[in-house]
Amino acid sequence: MRQILLFNKPFNVLCQFTDEPQYREQRQTLADYIDCPGFYAAGRLDRDSEGLLLLTNDGQLQNQIADPKHKLPKTYLVQVEGDISSNAISQLKTGVVLKDGTTRPAQAKKVNEPKWLWPRNPPIRERKNIPTSWVELTITEGKNRQVRRMTAAVGFPTLRLIRIKIGPYQLKNLPSGESIMQEIS
Template sequence: MTYRYLLFYKPYDVLSQFSDDLKVEKDLSESNCQMSQVVATDGQGRLTLKDYIPVPDVYPVGRLDRDSEGLMLLTNHGRLQHRLTDPRYAHRRTYWVQVERIPDEEALQRLCSGVTIKTYRTRPAQVRLLPDEPDVPLRHPPIRFRKAVPTAWLEVTITEGRNRQVRRMTAAVGHPTLRLVRVAIAHLRLEGLTPGQWRDLTASEQSQLLRL
């Protein structure tokens, strides 16, 4: 079997899966003909990975929320996929996060040390305040922000991937996330891709990935 390893820059408002579960649910309660008319007439169909990646039988390693952007890894290598998503085998994920207001040193330290979210405490993280706005494409639609409230960008590296974790972390210290872009998974970086683009890993990237 030939294994494939792909990097994809997921745009905002795209589901990190190859089928729209909402559409599937509708199909169960409506005829296919009716569903086709709904999608064609009211534009309710949601974009998925299938709209961007024509490679068959590859699956995402982990997920990005619909309202998040950035790097995704896809593969048909099941053993590797399991190892990278199993919480026992922590691997680094790095995000650029735009938040409301400018976090002080205490808020940054809380994020680094771990914060309590519902019934669990996050693992220690690496967090730093970026001195300048990172070079990321404009988002469509743009974020909603309050003109009287400043924003800041953080670089956050975590080793776990709980549901909406980074957003919940920043909210827990009083700085709601406005925009979230994943820029790295372990040694794999987003550079060189624009939203909606994908590519195969280079031989060097693949070799490092298989050593994880």
């Protein structure tokens, strides 16, 4: 039976089931949250990012989700340092020049801080004289740390990054550290 597991990955959790021996006692992995033999992550989410991670027991589905050639859209909520400008949003929409090339155009819009959002542990750094703002950003490629590099390139460094959607799969109201299994037809 083909299944997919939607997992709300907490901050500071490695996106793998094992860790290097010297770190085993210090860092959490997927094994601290998920006990489903035969399931593997379909894509990655950096340790300092949160939100939706998909795992599956179907190699073909895993490839369709993870392989950039399928251009599966991924949507993020991004808390940035500063009050993001309409010019920065326009740059994100048209593509941002990074060291490894220009990004594809993204869907981007300024949004209010979500009311349903769980607190991050530890909290983000706050500066008295610098506000923060939120952006909803959808990309169709997966360069290394792309969202963080995009917001930094337009002058608004990422403070918190939460993936809320991958293709048709959505985080919705799944609590941090929890998962839900779905059968795939």
